[in-house]
Amino acid sequence: MGRGSAARSQWRASGGRSGPKSRLGRGGAAAAAALVAVRCGAAGPRAAAMWPCGGRRQRRFGGVALLLLVLWLLARRFNWSELVPLRLWGRTLGLQTEHSQFLLEGMPFRIFGGSMHYFRVPREYWEDRMLKMKACGLNTLTTYVPWNLHEQTRGKFDFSENLDLEAFLSLAAKNGLWVILRPGPYICSEWDLGGLPSWLLQDPEMQLRTTYKGFTEAVDAYFDHLMPIVVPLQYKRGGPIIAVQVENEYGSYAKDPNYMAYVKMALLSRGIVELLMTSDNKNGLSFGLVEGALATVNFQKLEPGVLKYLDTVQRDQPKMVMEYWTGWFDNWGGPHYVFDADEMVNTVASILKLGASINLYMFHGGTNFGFMNGALKTDEYKSDVTSYDYDAVLTEAGDYTSKFFKLRQLFSTIIGQPLPLPPMIESKASYGAILLHQYISLWDVLPSLVQPVKSEFPVNMENLQLNDSSGQSYGYVLYETVIFGGGHLHSRDHVRDRAQVFVNTMYVGELDYNTVELSLPEGQGFRQLRLLVENRGRVNYGLALNEQRKGLIGDIFLNKTPLRNFKIYSLEMKPDFLKSLQHTTGWSAVPDYFVGPAFFRGKLRIEHQPQDTFLKLQGWEKGVVFANGHNLGRYWKIGPQETLYLPGPWLWKGSNEVRGSDVLCVCVLLKILLWVMSQRTTQIQYVN
Numbered sequence: 001m002g003r004g005s006a007a008r009s010q011w012r013a014s015g016g017r018s019g020p021k022s023r024l025g026r027g028g029a030a031a032a033a034a035l036v037a038v039r040c041g042a043a044g045p046r047a048a049a050m051w052p053c054g055g056r057r058q059r060r061f062g063g064v065a066l067l068l069l070v071l072w073l074l075a076r077r078f079n080w081s082e083l084v085p086l087r088l089w090g091r092t093l094g095l096q097t098e099h100s101q102f103l104l105e106g107m108p109f110r111i112f113g114g115s116m117h118y119f120r121v122p123r124e125y126w127e128d129r130m131l132k133m134k135a136c137g138l139n140t141l142t143t144y145v146p147w148n149l150h151e152q153t154r155g156k157f158d159f160s161e162n163l164d165l166e167a168f169l170s171l172a173a174k175n176g177l178w179v180i181l182r183p184g185p186y187i188c189s190e191w192d193l194g195g196l197p198s199w200l201l202q203d204p205e206m207q208l209r210t211t212y213k214g215f216t217e218a219v220d221a222y223f224d225h226l227m228p229i230v231v232p233l234q235y236k237r238g239g240p241i242i243a244v245q246v247e248n249e250y251g252s253y254a255k256d257p258n259y260m261a262y263v264k265m266a267l268l269s270r271g272i273v274e275l276l277m278t279s280d281n282k283n284g285l286s287f288g289l290v291e292g293a294l295a296t297v298n299f300q301k302l303e304p305g306v307l308k309y310l311d312t313v314q315r316d317q318p319k320m321v322m323e324y325w326t327g328w329f330d331n332w333g334g335p336h337y338v339f340d341a342d343e344m345v346n347t348v349a350s351i352l353k354l355g356a357s358i359n360l361y362m363f364h365g366g367t368n369f370g371f372m373n374g375a376l377k378t379d380e381y382k383s384d385v386t387s388y389d390y391d392a393v394l395t396e397a398g399d400y401t402s403k404f405f406k407l408r409q410l411f412s413t414i415i416g417q418p419l420p421l422p423p424m425i426e427s428k429a430s431y432g433a434i435l436l437h438q439y440i441s442l443w444d445v446l447p448s449l450v451q452p453v454k455s456e457f458p459v460n461m462e463n464l465q466l467n468d469s470s471g472q473s474y475g476y477v478l479y480e481t482v483i484f485g486g487g488h489l490h491s492r493d494h495v496r497d498r499a500q501v502f503v504n505t506m507y508v509g510e511l512d513y514n515t516v517e518l519s520l521p522e523g524q525g526f527r528q529l530r531l532l533v534e535n536r537g538r539v540n541y542g543l544a545l546n547e548q549r550k551g552l553i554g555d556i557f558l559n560k561t562p563l564r565n566f567k568i569y570s571l572e573m574k575p576d577f578l579k580s581l582q583h584t585t586g587w588s589a590v591p592d593y594f595v596g597p598a599f600f601r602g603k604l605r606i607e608h609q610p611q612d613t614f615l616k617l618q619g620w621e622k623g624v625v626f627a628n629g630h631n632l633g634r635y636w637k638i639g640p641q642e643t644l645y646l647p648g649p650w651l652w653k654g655s656n657e658v659r660g661s662d663v664l665c666v667c668v669l670l671k672i673l674l675w676v677m678s679q680r681t682t683q684i685q686y687v688n
Contacts, residue, residue: 126171
């Protein structure tokens with residue numbers, strides 16, 4: 001078979017245009033063809049000679065035909081799907097490994113994959129991004145499953161709206177994409193605590209990603225709810241899932257030699273029957289293995305021998321790069337990372353030339369909406385920005401990059417047949433500047449909106465008695481106590497992650513990982529000391545996962561004496577809080593001069609169909625933006641991110657209300673907005 005013919009045969013086996021969607025009808029088409037052939041002479045001249053019309057043979061043939069017709073009518077009359085659904089005909093083997101290649105249903109198969117996470121992309125745009133995958137030449141989609149979104153409160157599960165995993169996977173099948181599912185429980189992904197729910201940290205002895213009983217009991221309860229959604233969508237059940245990953249990059253953690261076997265059995269015992277995989281960088285490969293799962297590798301630059309190294313940990317198996325990093329993520333205060341398109345494509349071509357399968361991480365990164373960004377902690381703590389653009393194949397807003405067209409050309413050459421035309425990109429709009437004409441101070445709104453928790457000692461965010469005893473996961477916490485006089489304030493490195501310090505309403509300074517002491521001004525009588533603490537994102541990678549409690553995690557000292565008797569206000573910025581803030585009294589005109597945490601609001605009218613846009617907060621310091629109840633994420637003047645992505649589906653025609661808050665703390669744009677703030681429209685002084 002020629003090279004082009006082999007490629008075309010391989011592409012047909014891999015899904016190409018005959019992916020999950022078209023395969024579903026093959027059994028039905030074959031049955032219909034058999035019925036059509038059941039008539040005199042339908043099988044050609046030779047058959048007509050053997051079975052001449054007329055006589056006993058003809059009557060027998062007619063009887064068989066009548067019986068088949070009756071059976072066909074019965075099949076149409078009754079629902080036999082629970083016995084042998086047509087979509088299952090021919091689906092018995094699934095994805096297998098045979099020496100150096102993958103087989104799908106016994107045919108050679110090569111994975112051309114791309115990562116896209118449903119929780120980072122507005123639901124209205126899922127299909128658009130999938131169609132762009134197909135147009136690039138991909139046949140497989142990979143996605144993580146974020147436990148901390150699906151079970152934000154312990155025992156309460158959410159798989160609705162933008163978290164509708166079943167709808168997402170079914171849409172992939174509809175669009176001819178196979179799926180490699182990466183359900184965790186840990187996912188890393190530059191996501192808060194690597195996807196693990198923060199309420200796990202209420203246990204002071206918690207050992208995450210181990211067989212510690214408190215952790216495995218929580219994982220079991222989660223999998224008991226997740227797997228009934230996943231299992232029916234496996235390949236052998238007629239769905240698009242051809243492989244499932246066991247945990248994620250455990251070789252870089254490796255605190256418990258029994259853990260990976262536990263996760264594998266947790267999957268198998270709940271009905272996972274497809275091929276299992278693991279995923280690690282080169283250094284973690286040998287520590288992240290588990291018997292019965294195919295090892296895959298992650299990297300960006302193709303080091304000499306890295307794929308051959310796979311043969312040293314598992315012999316005679318196909319090679320796959322589960323995460324080929326098409327770009328990289330950004331940290332606040334750091335550079336914006338860019339990975340050269342030509343270098344990326346040349347590396348992909350080299351990987352494919354070596355016979356490996358590949359998954360592009362990321363094909364489309366999307367956005368860390370809300371407070372869900374992760375962080376790194378090596379020598380110092382660095383939180384990730386809101387955008388997960390990743391310098392990927394598609395931009396944060398789903399637009400094409402040069403990487404897309406270069407990869408499309410490469411994959412088209414390998415596949416040997418034309419690819420679908422790329423869909424049109426979503427149009428963008430610039431709405432000019434908007435005047436935030438009203439504001440309200442955080443100090444004025446607190447008494448009416450938030451009931452404090454009283455405690456002799458500081459209580460960290462996760463252990464506050466909130467949310468059905470699941471604690472507080474994200475946002476801000478305000479700690480208040482009474483002091484007499486001033487002096488030397490020392491945090492003892494107990495602030496997680498950034499505290500703005502006030503005496504009464506006067507801003508004094510901030511405490512964080514680098515600044516651990518402040519001088520408080522002297523004053524007569526008793527005064528309120530206030531520490532407004534921001535959780536900037538939990539570490540998602542490395543060995544420090546068990547130390548990711550937020551807020552004040554220990555005592556704060558004034559003149560070497562630990563402070564006591566706190567009022568603790570939870571500022572999670574959840575929808576109920578925002579709704580109450582909208583209707584509270586006390587809003588007033590924005591002054592020319594203002595210092596302190598506050599909320600702002602304004603109005604914008606959109607005359608035509610809303611479109612995607614980006615919000616630029618020029619002149620603002622730090623905070624959070626909300627649009628019609630959607631948390632767009634954080635902004636911070638230190639960069640490198642300068643704009644926040646605002647999807648068109650989250651806006652509406654007509655009058656829109658914008659709410660924001662000062663930058664010293666919480667900037668909240670509430671009840672909606674949509675605009676590009678191209679210049680400052682108020683003369684407000686902000687203090688860093």
